[in-house]
Amino acid sequence: MLKSVQSLRFFAAAIVxxxxxxxxxxxxxxxNPFACSAKNGLCGAIxxxxxxxxSGFLMLITTESRDPGVRSAVGFAIRRFFRIWPLYALITIIVATGFRSQNVSAYLNSLLFLPTLTPTGFWDPAIYSGWTLNFEMYFYVLTAICLLTPWKTRLAACIAFGLGLFSLTINDTIYxxxxxxxxxxxxALLGVLWNSRAVWKKLIRIRWPLLLMSVCLFVAVGRAVGWDNPHVIAAPHMSVRLLYFDAVLPRSIGWGIPSFFLMLSVxxxxDxxxxxxxxxxxxxxxxxxxxxPIIQGALYLKETLPGATVSTIVGTHLVPVAIVTATAVTSVVTYHLVEVPMIRLGSALARRFEGRRAPSSAAQVPPSI
Known part of the structure; x- marks a missing residue:
């Protein structure tokens, strides 16, 4: 796995x-420099x-060398399922039985990566940040289908790009x-550039000015002051308000393009x-x-503890430090006890279906999140 991509994954998770x-x-x-309401900060939602x-980059480079067909498509789907679903399902069930109240159908939709439409817009899944996994799984399904064709992930990327462009022409809530x-x-475009070694060598020659430009752009657009629609997921444009530019732009343009350039430059x-x-x-x-869910747990305690106790705790730095510490410790535990075994199981099942032997020293490709 590329060190730069791994580092970017950690950076993205930290600011979220x-x-x-x-x-x-x-x-x-x-x-907090990553609070979206901070006047001089970087909105961590970016x-x-x-x-x-x-995700688009990883899907392209990990499927480019595979032969198109049913075996590749199913093998890809098996790996993605076992990499994403087990931990997500486990945490969703814990949240469902703990401190977030939703109806049964909403939780089933969460487990199946399906949106839940209400009169006010689309509900977030049981784990609020899980809405992004709905889109991740959507792209994985699209990629798996396109692996049946000679164009593979490149076709999936073109379809995704076309659907995104189409969304800019409509005023509806098509999720x-x-x-x-x-x-x-x-x-995926970045993956194409990466696979073209001649182009990549030329880009390396200008990496310092490209890094400076991309970081400045990323910070500038990251100073978002709000959303154009309070029901963000219900808005097909997912527009963001940009403070520096005094503009409202579709998220894929306002934040997507700067994220692309940041990833490219990093x-x-x-080396x-x-x-x-x-x-x-x-x-x-x-x-x-x-x-x-750890933050949800802290909020639950805030609502249930005596008022005097809450006032004392909230006025200290204890809660955010405890949240970050608890997240770090539990993440190490779940990675080794849940993620790694599921990665190995998914890879073994996929290889058996594909009729391939396990590579002698292959690193597992993580999900983008």
Missing amino acids: LGAHLNAGGWALPVA GVDVFFCI YFASIVMEFALG MLFE RIPAGLSRLGDYTYSVYLLHV
């Missing part, structure tokens, strides 16, 4: 966690757009036509990234899933 950390109104040791670009799906295509420094930093990327999926 930062964006959610202010949910309870508790005191922080310093001003980490999702980085994840989607990473999977949201323009954010274009970000998977941007990631990957050009693959400069320490291996230790990249290892943190292993725990990204667990961090992304677990931090939300």
